[in-house]
Amino acid sequence: MTPAIVLASVFGQFSDGLDFLVHQRESVAGGVQVGGSTMWPLLGKHLEVVGLSMLFAVLVAVPLGLYLGHTRRGDFLASSISNVGRSVPAIAIVLFFSSYLGLSLVNLVFAMALLAIPPIFTNTYVGVRQVDGDVVDAARGMGLSGLQTVGKVELPLALPLVFGGIRTSVVNVIATATLGPFAGVVTLGDPIINASVYGEAGRIGTAILVAALAVTAEILFAALQRAVTPAALRPQRRGLRERLRTSPRLAQVADTPT
């Protein structure tokens, strides 16, 4: 085959994939309509799983990170949780939960929340720990209680990093939710995993959709992260990022692809 023919074939498969997303068609075995508007329930379920597991992860990881960061305990936990978290395959956790606890949306959400917690926890912890000790002392001196110090000083100063963690986790969770069919939840992963039902076009089209979803979430949450950074902090952000980039230990806090 000449390169031109290969290129044309690749282009054809991609445009067929995109066509799958906009127009319904019969499934490979026949009898069932797939693609087009039948994709909405899959997208809805995907986003539902992402939303629920993120909610759960944030509710667990942020308070824990704030507490351990405030009390200055948990250096070991913060560094080991992200190291271990990275090497555990997402599919292992999802299947482990579904095989031990059964196939259900709740179990999938629980498994995915476990994957989403480490980046949020570590970033929150590091965010609180990097707050200047003098600032905390000043807050104490002004008579703020422990809880007030957390709420009025440490959390606002840590917010950019907290949102950095949330951003990492959202992208991870959007990716991991594609494994939903293995836990009996029909997410956007279904056409990718079950190409024998949806066809090659379904696999490619949905893969493009999931990729677009992840990139959109990344851009959206990057903007959100900038928005929650207090104006007074923005010049300081550079210093923070510089430190993140240059310290090997802190650099490991940075995100993990899924």
Added chain:
Amino acid sequence: MLPLAQVHIRDRTAQDPSCVAQNGFCPDWIRDHIGDYMSPLLRHVELTVVSVLAGFVIAFALALLARRRRWLIGPVTGVTGVMYTIPSLALFAILLPITGFGFVTGVIALTSYNLLVIFRNIMAGLDNVPEAAKDAATGMGMTDHQRLWQVELPLAIPEIVAGVRVATTTTVGLAALAFIAGAGGLGQQIITDIVFKSNIVTASVLCILLAAALDLLILGAQRAALPWRRAAG
């Protein structure tokens, strides 16, 4: 719904029927069948090692280019950053029409995830070389080329190795999904029987052990190569 076209990979009747038949966690079964996991494990190692090496070579070349042409840092980080964001399951599927079903597709996708981490760490390592060391090298009459290879890169090794370690453990985890690309590995072994706990646990634990083993291996190699840093750990 998932059409569970499951291949029950083992003959279970020969073993304790109560445990295996109930898809339980059966140490006896694992002991008898651990040998079946060695070939997927080996494939997993191949996927990881080839992808990390390829990622390192590309990131290293990009870093050497960006060292002289600083404006390249932004575009390189941006493009590799977008690659990093794309979910691996989706990337494996997107590559299928282009590179086909097999090992190569798995390696290309996994390589693309290593670029950002390794590139970022090489640049950070080179940027952190003390100015005094560079001045001393220049003062000793070293050419730019000599200074790079004999002073800057050796001093940057700890950060470069840190990047390679992160890339390696990440790749071990991601390679578990390479079965979508037809590249095999332990993920392939996991999905051959997704309801049998012994199978899931064995393959997953092998994944985690592999990540830990490769990480220790790299750490050990670094310590052997940099005796002057041993005290610092």
